[in-house]
Amino acid sequence: MALTGLQIYKLLPQTNCKECGFPTCLAFAMKLAAKQAELKACPYVSEASKSQLEAASQPPIRLITLSTDGRKAVAGNEIVLFRHEKTFFNPAPIFVRVKDTDADLAAKAKEMNAFAVDYVGIKLQLSGVAIENASGDANKFAAAVDAVRGASDFPLILIAKDPAAFEAAMAKAKGAVPLFYAADASNVAALAAVAKKFNAPLAVKGDGLDATAALAEQAKAAGIEDIVIDPGARDFLGTLTLATQIRRLAVKKNFRALGYPVITFPGEGVSSADEELVLAAQHIGKYAGFVVLDHFTPASAYALLVLRQNIYTDPQKPIQVQPGLYEINAPKPESPVLVTTNFSITYFSISNEVEGAGLPAWLMVADAEGMSVLTAWAAGKFDADRIAKAVKTTNVESKISRKRLVLPGHVAVLMGEVEEALPGWQIDVGPREAVDVPAYMKLKP
Amino acid sequence: MPVTVEVPKEKYGGKVREVVIGATKDQGGTRSKAITIGGEAALPFMHFEGAIPHPPAIAIEVQDRKPSDWSPVVLDAWKEVADDPVKWAKAAEAAGADLILLKLNTTLADGSPNTPANAKKVVRDVLNATGLPLMVFGPGQAELDNELLVPVAEEAKGEKIVLGVAEDKNYRTIVAAAMANDHVVNSRTPMDVNLAKQLVILIHDMGLPLERVLMDPTTGALGYGIEYGYSVMERLRLAALQGDGMTQQPMVVTPGEEAWRVKESKVGTDVPAMWGDWKERAIHWETLTAASLVETGADILVLRHPEAVKRVKEMIAQLMSQTR
Numbered sequence: 001m002a003l004t005g006l007q008i009y010k011l012l013p014q015t016n017c018k019e020c021g022f023p024t025c026l027a028f029a030m031k032l033a034a035k036q037a038e039l040k041a042c043p044y045v046s047e048a049s050k051s052q053l054e055a056a057s058q059p060p061i062r063l064i065t066l067s068t069d070g071r072k073a074v075a076g077n078e079i080v081l082f083r084h085e086k087t088f089f090n091p092a093p094i095f096v097r098v099k100d101t102d103a104d105l106a107a108k109a110k111e112m113n114a115f116a117v118d119y120v121g122i123k124l125q126l127s128g129v130a131i132e133n134a135s136g137d138a139n140k141f142a143a144a145v146d147a148v149r150g151a152s153d154f155p156l157i158l159i160a161k162d163p164a165a166f167e168a169a170m171a172k173a174k175g176a177v178p179l180f181y182a183a184d185a186s187n188v189a190a191l192a193a194v195a196k197k198f199n200a201p202l203a204v205k206g207d208g209l210d211a212t213a214a215l216a217e218q219a220k221a222a223g224i225e226d227i228v229i230d231p232g233a234r235d236f237l238g239t240l241t242l243a244t245q246i247r248r249l250a251v252k253k254n255f256r257a258l259g260y261p262v263i264t265f266p267g268e269g270v271s272s273a274d275e276e277l278v279l280a281a282q283h284i285g286k287y288a289g290f291v292v293l294d295h296f297t298p299a300s301a302y303a304l305l306v307l308r309q310n311i312y313t314d315p316q317k318p319i320q321v322q323p324g325l326y327e328i329n330a331p332k333p334e335s336p337v338l339v340t341t342n343f344s345i346t347y348f349s350i351s352n353e354v355e356g357a358g359l360p361a362w363l364m365v366a367d368a369e370g371m372s373v374l375t376a377w378a379a380g381k382f383d384a385d386r387i388a389k390a391v392k393t394t395n396v397e398s399k400i401s402r403k404r405l406v407l408p409g410h411v412a413v414l415m416g417e418v419e420e421a422l423p424g425w426q427i428d429v430g431p432r433e434a435v436d437v438p439a440y441m442k443l444k445p
Numbered sequence: 446m447p448v449t450v451e452v453p454k455e456k457y458g459g460k461v462r463e464v465v466i467g468a469t470k471d472q473g474g475t476r477s478k479a480i481t482i483g484g485e486a487a488l489p490f491m492h493f494e495g496a497i498p499h500p501p502a503i504a505i506e507v508q509d510r511k512p513s514d515w516s517p518v519v520l521d522a523w524k525e526v527a528d529d530p531v532k533w534a535k536a537a538e539a540a541g542a543d544l545i546l547l548k549l550n551t552t553l554a555d556g557s558p559n560t561p562a563n564a565k566k567v568v569r570d571v572l573n574a575t576g577l578p579l580m581v582f583g584p585g586q587a588e589l590d591n592e593l594l595v596p597v598a599e600e601a602k603g604e605k606i607v608l609g610v611a612e613d614k615n616y617r618t619i620v621a622a623a624m625a626n627d628h629v630v631n632s633r634t635p636m637d638v639n640l641a642k643q644l645v646i647l648i649h650d651m652g653l654p655l656e657r658v659l660m661d662p663t664t665g666a667l668g669y670g671i672e673y674g675y676s677v678m679e680r681l682r683l684a685a686l687q688g689d690g691m692t693q694q695p696m697v698v699t700p701g702e703e704a705w706r707v708k709e710s711k712v713g714t715d716v717p718a719m720w721g722d723w724k725e726r727a728i729h730w731e732t733l734t735a736a737s738l739v740e741t742g743a744d745i746l747v748l749r750h751p752e753a754v755k756r757v758k759e760m761i762a763q764l765m766s767q768t769r
Contacts, residue, residue, distance in 0.1 A: 082683070084676040117719045119668065209450040217448060236763035240490055240740075248453050257448060274752075277729060278760050281736045285675075299721030302709075303667065303729040307737060310672040345670040352669065356514070356711055435585070 003056045005033040011049035012042065019043055060250040062260050063090070064201050064226050064289070066128065066155040068176040073127040073155040075228075075261040075289035081247055087314040092288045093127030094280075094304060095157055096296045097267070099134035100144035106151040113152035117302050120319050120344050124305040126154075130181070130292045131169075133160035138168035146172040157181055157203075157263075157292065163194040170198050179203055179290070181263065182230055188215055192222035201226035203263055208232060209245060213257035227260045228290065234269035236279055243287035261289020273297075277304060284308045319344040320370035325394035326351060331360040333401035336441065338430065339387055340408060341368035341376045349434035357438035362400065366390035373408045384417035391422060406430040406440075454494040459688035460486040461744070462655055463499070464695050466544065466629055467578025468605040473627070476604065477576025480543055482744040483695035488682065489742050490764040495686075500765045501739055503754055504544040504580055504747045505537035506701050509567040510554045516711045518727045519750045528554075530567050531574040540751040541758055544578045544607075547571055549593050551584040559584065561596040568597050572604060580607035580631070580747075587615035598622035607631050609697075610661060613644060620651045631697050633661035636673045638680045642691045649691070659745070660694035666703040667734040674698070675741050682742035698738045701749035704731040732756045739764070 009029035020041040022028040031037035032053075039045060039053055063076040073093035080086045096112055098105055109129055116125045129148050133141040141160060148154065149172065156178035158169050166180055177198075182205035183191040195202040202224045206212030212231045219227050231242040243262050249255035266279035273295035283291050284307055313319055323342045328351055340350050342365045354361050366386050368376035376382035387405075391397065403425040407414060409432035419427050431440045461483040468474025482502050487495025511528040512520065526532035534545050549564050568581060581597050583590030594608055595618060609631030611619040616632065623630045632648055634640040641662050648658055662678055665671045684692040704710055709720065710727035720726055731753040735746050739761060748754050 082676070082679050083672070084680055115719060117717065209452065210448050213450050214448040236760060237490060237492075237766060240764065241493060244488075244491065245452050249450065253453060255450070258450070274729075274732075274756060275759065278732060278736045278756055281733045282740055282760075285737055285740050297721055297725065298719050299723075299726035300729055302720055302726065303733050306668040307671075307733055310668065311675070311737075313672055315672070315676060345665070345673070348669050352707060355708065356706065 003033065003053070005030040008032050008053065011045070011053055013044045013046075015044065017044065056254075058256075058259075060254055060259050061247075061289070062226065064179070064228055064261050066093070066157070066177055066179050066201065068149075068153050068155050069174075071128075071153050071155055073290070078247070079251060081244075081251060083311065084315055087316065088312045091308050091312040092284055093155070093290050094301075094308065095128045095130045095290060095292045096126060097130040097132055097159070097265075097292050097294050098144070098148070099132045100137075100140045101134045102144075105144055106147040109148045109151040109154065112296055113154055115296075115298060115301060117305065119306055119309055120321060120348075122309060122319075124302070124309060126296070126301060126305075128155035128157065130157035130159055133158075133162070133165045133169075136162075138162065138165040141165045142168040142172045145169045149174050149176065157290070161187065163187070163190045166191070166194045166198075170200075177201075179228055179263075181205075181228075183215060183219060185211070185215065188218050189222060192219050192224050196223050201228055203228040203230055205230040206232055209242065209249075209258065213255075216257050216260060228263050229258060229260045230263050230265075234265065236269065236282060239264060239266075239269065239279070240282060240286055243283070247287040262287060263290040263292065264288045265292050265294070267292075267294030273300070280304055281307055285311050318370050321347045321365060323365050323367040323390065323393075325396050325399070326363040326365060328354050328363055329358055329360040331362050333399065335360045335362055335400070336402075336404055336406055336445070337362045337364055337396060337400060338406045338437070339364045339366060339390065341366055341371060341373050341382050343368065343370050343372045343376070346372045346434075350437060353434045353437050354441070357441070359438060359441050361441065362396060364390050364394055364396055364405075373410045377411050377414070382411065384414055384421040387414070387418055388421040391425075404428060408432065452493070455487070455491075455686075457486060457495060457686035457688075459686050459690070459693060460484065460495070461682075461685050461695055462693045464629060464656055464659060466580070466605060466607055468603055468627075472605070473603040474605060475572065475576075476578050478578075479605070480578050485682075485686075485742070487686070489740055492767050497765070499744075500761050501743050502543035502745050503541065503758055503761075504546040504745055505540060505542035505751075505754060506546045506548055506747055506749050507533040507537055507571070508548045508550060509559070509563065510550055512550070515749075516705050516727060518710065518713075518724050519705050522751050531570045534571045534575045534577075538575045538577055541754055542577060544580055544745065545571060545575055546580040546582060546747050548582045549584055549597075551586065551589060559589065559593060561593055564593040565596050565600040568600050572601060578606070579604065580609060580745075582609045582631075585610065587612070591615055591618040594619055595622045598626040598628055601628070602626040605629060607659060607697075609633065611644070611648065613640075616644060616648055617651065620648050620653050623657065624651070624653050629657045629659060631659045631661050632694070633663060636663045636665070636670075636677050638677055638684070638692070641677070641681060642684075642689070645691045645694055655690075655694065658694050659697045660692075661697040661699070664698045664700055664703045664734070664738065666700070666707045667730055667737070668709065669703070669707050671734055671737060675737060678738065678741040678743070695744035696742055697745045697747070698735075698743045699747045700734040700738060701731055701747050701753070704734040705749055728752050736760055
């Protein structure tokens with residue numbers, strides 16, 4: 001857990017030598033706490049203090065990176081329990097499991113690799129493939145890895161028990177850094193050795209917190225730094241409870257033995273693909289580092305990826321849409337021009353209502369720095385000038401025959417100023433809420 | 446090397462209020478059972494540190510006439526009954542509803558404005574058709590809501606229904622009707638912790654006991670702002686557990702209405718092929734919207750599709766089972 005400035009100060013020489021570039025050790029400590037300075041700027045800090053400070057500056061949940069040539073799947077580095085406290089940083093990578101006994105591995109990998117959806121301008125994709133050595137045959141496992149690597153650029157999770165299977169698989173991994181899943185009490189030494197050989201992160205699977213922490217410590221003692229943990233539970237309540245306890249221990253208690261991303265297999269805790277998706281949704285919100293699905297359909301992947309995007313959106317930085325002129329239901333020159341702000345939820349609320357009602361309109365989105373209508377108005381980011389500027393930059397006048405602009409009801413007060421800023425335009429005040437816009441448009445087409 | 450992990454337990458000074466909906470014969474109504482929600486003394490399903498006495502309840506939305514703007518995917522699921530609220534309520538009960546939410550439309554089937562006489566009749570019919578506790582929501586326009594909900598409150602006197610939605614602009618009339626007729630009020634505010642708290646205070650100031658107030662922080666659909674409501678709910682629940690008395694109301698969410706309003710569930714043609722199968726996607730949309738809010742402390746979830754109801758109920762049953 002991060003130390004405060006005063007805690008750091010106590011570990012510094014307290015000589016105020018200024019060689020770090022700051023006037024006092026306390027000032028330097030404050031900068032260190034704010035992560036605006038680096039400890040190496042102090043030439044006199046003792047080794048003991050240094051290791052203590054370095055340990056404290058470790059993220060509470062270790063960052064784990066799986067990679068192939070061009071792609072990465074990254075989990076960890078989370079610092080809060082609730083997204084409103086700061087934000088969740090690394091969207092849990094979503095993998096889909098295949099088995100080395102599956103007939104059409106390459107085709108499956110190809111299909112999943114090609115899956116991509118656009119969500120408010122963000123490209124959403126699956127993160128990788130987990131390949132399970134279901135055959136128990138090292139050569140089949142290697143062939144499966146070869147097939148998937150040949151068909152996709154997906155990062156990999158390798159699921160096997162036998163160190164020889166990992167050895168064989170890595171011969172076909174072509175430079176990928178996969179996760180090895182999973183060491184248990186019976187094989188942790190052997191798997192740690194093979195993971196170390198290939199510099200691969202290692203997952204450990206225990207039954208409950210005690211056993212999982214013990215295995216993680218054993219892997220660490222064997223020289224593995226990059227660890228992923230599976231505390232064993234599979235059902236809704238068990239995974240929720242353990243993942244919450246692990247996140248709390250890591251973030252609030254700086255408990256190192258469980259300070260690693262958690263891997264989940266929602267398909268193992270349920271009886272159908274539909275239920276798997278519900279459990280996966282729980283894992284996205286409640287503390288999974290990596291999620292490995294057993295089923296893939298475009299419809300389910302789309303819903304889950306959007307949920308992940310929503311949960312991992314920084315509450316301080318709302319998603320914005322590009323300011324501009326949006327056409328809804330093929331508007332004609334005489335269709336009304338509705339104006340709103342570029343806060344994504346504002347935009348989607350209004351476009352959704354109008355589109356859903358089948359009414360044609362020009363939706364002009366002004367640059368209000370990503371704020372909603374009322375917030376932007378209060379902050380001076382949505383006023384007559386900005387609206388007039390939007391009319392100019394979107395060149396809307398060239399597309400319409402009737403200069404009629406509908407203002408959001410919340411900014412009715414702007415009407416006079418907008419009339420002045422846009423001579424020749426008829427300015428109307430629409431409803432306050434998006435949901436009432438279709439009725440308004442039917443009343444005043 | 447054996448490791449013993451000490452599990453950190455949060456100690457909270459507060460808990461969510463219990464609210465009872467519906468009244469049986471002994472309690473002055475005609476419901477076959479009343480339902481209690483709330484009472485949580487810990488974050489959702491953290492049974493190891495506090496009591497979670499009641500599971501979140503599922504309300505199925507039934508309308509007073511066949512909805513004109515519903516996605517065919519969800520309307521199909523009720524096609525035999527959608528033009529008859531009595532049959533619909535019975536079907537909803539059979540589909541596993543804990544409560545019925547009756548939503549009154551702006552207009553009647555012939556397009557003329559909805560009337561107090563119609564609202565009263567439908568409420569009476571639905572009360573007769575099912576023994577489940579009832580929630581009644583107006584069309585969502587302050588004036589019309591007042592016009593319809595006051596007579597509804599009188600018609601259902603003693604049944605302890607939930608009247609909604611009480612918002613900043615119309616709560617006085619609805620709260621007064623609830624007070625006069627012994628009902629519960631659903632207090633809705635737009636995705637903000639302080640606004641939610643403030644409306645509860647205003648309602649309480651009118652004299653309605655807090656044991657008869659539900660809090661509705663406004664639901665955003667998956668992909669359309671779910672994260673705002675999600676975080677507001679988490680903050681409200683944390684505040685409640687930390688002892689802030691005016692945030693301790695059970696929470697109502699409306700994932701059915703919100704999820705079925707969005708393009709992903711409403712539209713099956715001219716959408717990207719990568720969106721996948723329409724029906725599958727649409728039901729996932731409602732289910733995942735609801736499932737996420739189950740995890741953030743929803744006490745009543747108002748749903749539409751029977752398949753989403755089934756999946757969310759299964760999830761709740763699992764989260765309430767402590768056999769592990």
